[in-house]
Amino acid sequence: MPTGVAIRDPRQQLFDAAERVLLRAGPNALTSRAVTTEAGVAKGVLHRHFTDFDAFLAGLVEDRARAVEARAGALVAAAGTGDLVENLTAGLTDLFSPVAVAMVALITSRDGLRARLRAAGHAGIPVLSHGVRMVTAYLESERAAGRIAATADADMLAFMLIGSAHMHFTSGDGGPETIRELVSTTVVMAA
Incomplete structure (x- = not known):
């Protein structure tokens, strides 16, 4: 070199x-x-x-998690406009890019990386936990706009959507139609 x-x-x-x-x-x-x-x-x-390779990997995960936070703003801004199912489908499809799915696999496969991320204050698995916050914020905004029931539990719905979407994307069955069906089913529960 x-x-x-x-x-x-x-x-x-x-x-x-x-x-x-x-x-x-x-x-x-x-x-x-x-x-x-x-x-x-x-x-x-x-x-x-970077002090060591785990510090590098933690920096990589944190950098990519910040990208999720940036996309969250765009999704929340869409609340009250357009089709709710389409907004969420697009948000989840964007969230679960091949890189994000691979990042989750990386985090779960490396004990040192998970320890480093926990020490830095990250709860759960970054990318997934950022996705939950993104979907929760969007659903809370939709609830405030009256487009989902006032009694809908945005946190629980977000966990359901993120977990289910993650399973679909890691199984190779995460195309937009599958995710749209998942979102439609979940939104019916929120009505």
Whole structure:
């Protein structure tokens, strides 16, 4: 690897490389060597920006969880407009991108990473827990707009939707039609 070559955004370059390795080969293939090789940088670059590989992985998860938080704002802004089922279907389909599904597998497969995330204050499994908060906020906004029953338990409905959608996406049966049917069934319970 050449030395002395400036890297524009090394953290992002490493995160993007980690995603590619994760998608191509799964969580067990995700090593510091695989990431730096994929990124085309010396191994020292990773360790210059992160104390160890679990710190790198925690940074990757937190970066991707922030993206979920950004999408949450758009979903909540859609409350009271358009079709509720379509809004939720689009939100869940967007949430459960291949990267997000792989990220959940990564978190559940690495004890050190889960410990690091818990120490940083993350409850549950980031990405999924962020998704629950996103759907809860959306459903609360829809409840306030009168589009679902005032007695609907937004938290419980969000957990049901996230858990069910995750199962569908990890089984390969998570296409938009399946998710739309799941959302329609859940919304009927909220009416």
